[in-house]
Amino acid sequence: SAVISQKPSRDICQRGTSLTIQCQVDSQVTMMFWYRQQPGQSLTLIATANQGSEATYESGFVIDKFPISRPNLTFSTLTVSNLSPEDSSIYLCSVDVGGGYNYGYTFGSGTRLTVV
């Protein structure tokens, strides 16, 4: 299955600033997925990123707050904009492991964001 390199692994940011998270995959993939995870808790899907089209956002997440780029089939970025302490979370990207529809996913190692 694919290997994902995600960076930064962690960051501390000031309120009102933005953080851009990068995910690089070692193979071409059609879709990439971005999740948010409160420490020690479950994952919530933010959006699905397709190459060549706008990302599809889940309920409660909007493009102005979480702009996503997908310039090619191996790379994507998620920006968390206008940061507030409520944005402190772990952000993860993921891709399909292959093997068929919804068979399983590989995740990046995550970006732990702390907003102060």
Added chain:
Amino acid sequence: TQLLEQSPQFLSIQEGENLTVYCNSSSVFSSLQWYRQEPGEGPVLLVTVVTGGEVKKLKRLTFQFGDARKDSSLHITAAQPGDTGLYLCAGAPTGGTSYGKLTFGQGTILTVHP
């Protein structure tokens, strides 16, 4: 909206004990996936169950998918400290337009004491 109820939320046991984690829903899933996550890492896929009634074994771990594909369980036999971590179940919805839209359970934090 599909929900997946995972229990228990916390488990603290001694090495050598057995344990079971449950995931239950009123919705039908096309597959049910189990992940294990360690601090500072992303979730790692352990197994995917697809067929109702399916049972899969991975060394000391046994995974079951309910007959109606609405629930699943993870049983660990003779737990070891290396099993410590966050266990997550995730349901994949039915329907071709729902690709990738996993529903995750709340997670079970397992601590195995030597």
